[in-house]
Every structure is written in C-alpha cells, then in structure tokens.
Amino acid sequence: MHFQRWQKLKAKMVDGIIYVSSNPATSEKLLENITVPVVFMDRKIKKRENMGSVLIDNFSAMKDVAAYIAGKGCRQPAYITADISISPSKERYEGFVEGLEENGISFNKRMHYAGTFSVETGQIGAMTLLQRNPEIDCIVCGNDLMAIGAVSVCEKLGKKIPEDIKIMELLTGKYKKGQPYPEGSRATHQADKQINNLLTDENLAIVDELSKVADDLGTNVAILSLAWILKHPEISCVIAGASKPSQLENNLKAVDLEIPDDAMERIEKILGFQRFERHVG
Structure with a gap:
C-alpha cells in the first residue's frame, strides 16, 4: 500500500514528503532510493542527507503526567501503552518511570501492559492488570482509545471513577447523528470498531444540541467542550489529545473562549449535569 502511494506521488513529481508512519524502519527502506527531502513526524530515523525528523518531547510529557498523578495521591499506578520498542512509546515509558521516581514512587513492572493503540488493548490491559494487582489506584493510558477500554472494564468490575481508581487520558463535533463517519476518523479505521459503541443515537443527539450552542457563540464543539471544563474551578488540569497540528x-x-452564564445553563441542561457540593463544618 505504501509503495503504491509513493508511485502516485512520484507521478505527480512532488519535491518533498512529510511522512507519518508507525513503522519507521519499513518506511526508511521504502524511501531509501528517494532523493527529495523527507521529514518523519515523531519518529526517530537513521541520519541521512535528505531525511530528518520532527519529534515530540514524549519523555518530558510523561514526566509531567507522573508528577500530576503523584500530586493527586496515587501511589500504585499502572500504565497501558503500545509496544515500547517503538521510539515514542519507549520515551513515554521511560519518562513516566523517571517521573514517578522523582516523586518517590518506584514503578512496578508488573503494573505495565503493552499492546496497540486500541480500545481492545485498553480492555485487556486493564483487566489483566487489575486481576494481577487489585491495589492499583490509577491507570495511565497511551491514548484515548485505550482509556475508553480501561473505563469500560472498571465499570464492569464495579470500580467507581475517580473515587476507587483514576484514569488519565468523544467530543469534537466530527460525528453527527444520521451522517456517515468522516473519512480518516477513528470510527472508520479502527479494526475492532469498538469506538462505535459510544456513537449511540443518544450521545449524537447531545452533540447536535451542543453544536447549536457552539454555533451561537461562534465556535465549535471541541473548543466549547474544553472551555466548559476550564470554567469549573474544581478541575485543575485539562489533558487534550491531538493527532494533527x-x-x-x-x-x-478554548483558553480565550468566554461562555456566558445563560450558555452554561443550556450546556448543563443538555448534559444533565448536576454540580456536587459538600460543605464541611
């Protein structure tokens, strides 16, 4: 498939390539006879005259995650990730472990499960880890699909989130009720299609209503959702995923979006949101 795509690019006489691939070794071999400049996104490669990389600081990011969960009182964290032989996963794993150590937590390798970036890995990983280590108080997942799987398992096991266990890691407005899923979205390319379980008529109807609020404010659902979260002072941090710049x-x-009080009321009515308050003393 990659070879066929490259043949099409050559036919169009491209003079440069930005390459995103989960298997850089295979990609390098495929591109070894290419003379135009090639830039790999978030993948380390062997240095060549016409090839380079733009990398994310995965190591530091996961150190921050480790510090954050430690600050929340987690002392028995587990980590579900992809194969750590791949450079981003390896850097994230090492950053996570070092971050825990800097916060006085020694990471137990039995708390680690590796698979693929999928809902299924989140499910299998969470079940395996919790059966092996029932004392786990936090599961950190490599991406949102893994987190979806982990959440479903915790719910089946009767564990309350976040009271019994914390999980780190669908609301962009790209999925619409009665409309086909956008080409290239996770719902179309995930082999197990488990994300489709979340795309119910009820959830999509909620997205439709939120889209109306977003339109009235001159924004989109993704920005509105993050801004709504930031509006709540009890939430100290928002972790948002992005696969594209x-x-x-x-x-x-979302940082600059002001949500008027009447819009907040509309949102919370749509969501059925009820604020929990407890007064001590």
Missing part, C-alpha cells in the same frame, strides 16, 4: 491550534482557542 490543526487540532492542537483548535484546542488552544
């Missing part, structure tokens, strides 16, 4: 730029707009 445009998604990151979109997410950052």
